[in-house]
Amino acid sequence: MAPSVVAEHLAHRFPGTGWLFEDVSFTLSPGRLIAVTGPSGCGKSTLLSLIAGWETPVRGVVRRADVAKIGWVFQNPHGVAHRTALDHVCFPLVARGLTRRAADAQAWTILGQFGLQSAAGRDFAALSGGEAQRLMLARAVAAAPDLLLVDEPTAQLDRTMAASVTATLAGLTRADMIVVIATHDADIRSQAADVIDLAVSQVVSQAGQP
DSSP states (O other): OOOEEEEEEEEEOOTTSOOSEEEEEEEEOTTSEEEEEOSTTSSHHHHHHHHHTSSOOSEEEEEEESOOOEEEEOSSOOOOTTSBHHHHHHHHHHHTTOOHHHHHHHHHHHHHHTTOGGGTTSBGGGSOHHHHHHHHHHHHHHTOOSEEEEEOTTTTSOHHHHHHHHHHHHTOOBTTBEEEEEOOOHHHHHHOSEEEETTTTEEEEOTTOO
16 A cells, blocks of 8 residues: 555644644645645644644644655764765665565666766765765655654755755655655755645645646
8 A cells, every 4th residue: 555644723832832734634645746835934844743743733634545654864964974865775685585686776776866886985074965865865765654754954065966866866756655744945846746834834736747
């Protein structure tokens, strides 16, 4: 069965604060890139936590079906400074039970999907910001999550780096993984098939998207 997430009439706030958002409903399924948008402080990252089940909404409900593994890519890339890019992608594959040789081969293929084969032997500390962010995406994909949550992946990148990350994100949609991105980036929004706009508590299906 394909994973799915259904949210009904979500509303959330933290003690002593006003509502971040109210009455937000949506259905998430694989094969469509989903963007969560809205101004700073509107609750984009919080909504990702609700989708993952790491926070409980004040009102409403989130139902997850066939979501056994969740991946999260943070705004700031975090890696082991003196481990290579290849090592970072190999680790989740070995954790899934592959031999190191098989993991190396599969990691090399995944690095290619993210335009990172030329960086495979370089330490994490030697990567550019765009390379490091793409590496975190590659590592998350190697873990084969049912639900991949990405938080502001281009917020601290220049235009060139942001464009490379956006292109990578647009290619992530596939039949067995839900991909949700919290973002301010208009380019990512334009690539998304569906947009959860917290500024208006509304879900928008993008014209021209599959």
